[in-house]
Amino acid sequence: MELYIKDNKEAVNNEVSSLIIDLVKKNKNAILGLATGSTPIGVYNELALDYKNNKTDYSNVKTVNLDEYINLPKEHSQSYYSFMNQNLFSKINIKKENTFLPNGNGENHLESCSEYELILKNHKPDIQILGIGSNGHIGFNEPGTSFDSTTHIVELKESTRLDNARFFNSLDEVPTHSITMGIKSILQAKTIVLIAFGKNKADAVYKMIKGPITDDCPASILQTHPNVKIFLDKEAASLL
Ligand code: F6R
Numbered sequence: 001m002e003l004y005i006k007d008n009k010e011a012v013n014n015e016v017s018s019l020i021i022d023l024v025k026k027n028k029n030a031i032l033g034l035a036t037g038s039t040p041i042g043v044y045n046e047l048a049l050d051y052k053n054n055k056t057d058y059s060n061v062k063t064v065n066l067d068e069y070i071n072l073p074k075e076h077s078q079s080y081y082s083f084m085n086q087n088l089f090s091k092i093n094i095k096k097e098n099t100f101l102p103n104g105n106g107e108n109h110l111e112s113c114s115e116y117e118l119i120l121k122n123h124k125p126d127i128q129i130l131g132i133g134s135n136g137h138i139g140f141n142e143p144g145t146s147f148d149s150t151t152h153i154v155e156l157k158e159s160t161r162l163d164n165a166r167f168f169n170s171l172d173e174v175p176t177h178s179i180t181m182g183i184k185s186i187l188q189a190k191t192i193v194l195i196a197f198g199k200n201k202a203d204a205v206y207k208m209i210k211g212p213i214t215d216d217c218p219a220s221i222l223q224t225h226p227n228v229k230i231f232l233d234k235e236a237a238s239l240l
Pocket of ligand 1: 034035036037038039040066067130131132133134137138139140
């Protein structure tokens with residue numbers, strides 16, 4: 001694991017966006033693994049700004065997202081489909097048909113999982129952006145998830161629903177289930193870039209880097225991946 005501890009979020013956002021921009025400039029067909037949540041928004045803003053100023057070309061780039069809520073309409077402002085369009089896809093010249101998210105509104109969610117796993121087989125990310133949950137989850141792989149898991153349905157833990165309630169009008173509105181890339185699926189990326197900001201991530205960050213490799217902290221499995229870069233602000237790094 002390579003560790004980068006920066007003074008603030010802006011410094012992290014600059015470095016991570018530069019990594020992505022450099023990759024896309026070098027490889028026009030790059031495959032980006034993307035995350036939602038509050039953590040990557042600054043990076044996406046930087047990519048949008050770079051596109052506005054420099055017209056970095058995303059016309060052949062493909063993206064795969066980590067996860068999507070189940071039974072939240074695509075058009076809902078908090079679906080990850082809407083999130084990605086709002087925060088990134090509408091601001092760069094990526095083709096809609098080149099962007100993939102799990103389908104949380106299919107008739108058969110198990111089939112949607114298999115379909116997504118097939119997409120991932122054909123689209124292994126050159127770089128996978130990850131955030132981390134305060135309980136150590138990656139994607140929506142909560143503590144206790146098998147390290148061998150592929151794309152699957154998850155019942156969200158109360159702590160995760162509480163973390164995400166800030167994006168909804170009330171806790172009741174937060175979906176109870178999602179479809180997520182599994183841990184095995186995530187580990188297929190060539191490079192993994194995990195970003196964490198703030199004190200409430202410090203404990204999970206400590207366990208991910210210094211703790212034992214255990215499914216109690218799903219992110220601890222990243223210790224086994226050959227190419228992981230961890231970008232932290234000072235608060236997230238405060239227990240290291
Ligand atoms: C989002 C995702 C989640 C988040 C994590 C952190 O696609 O997979 O694992 O990265 O819950 O969320 P934020 O960034 O909102 O603190």
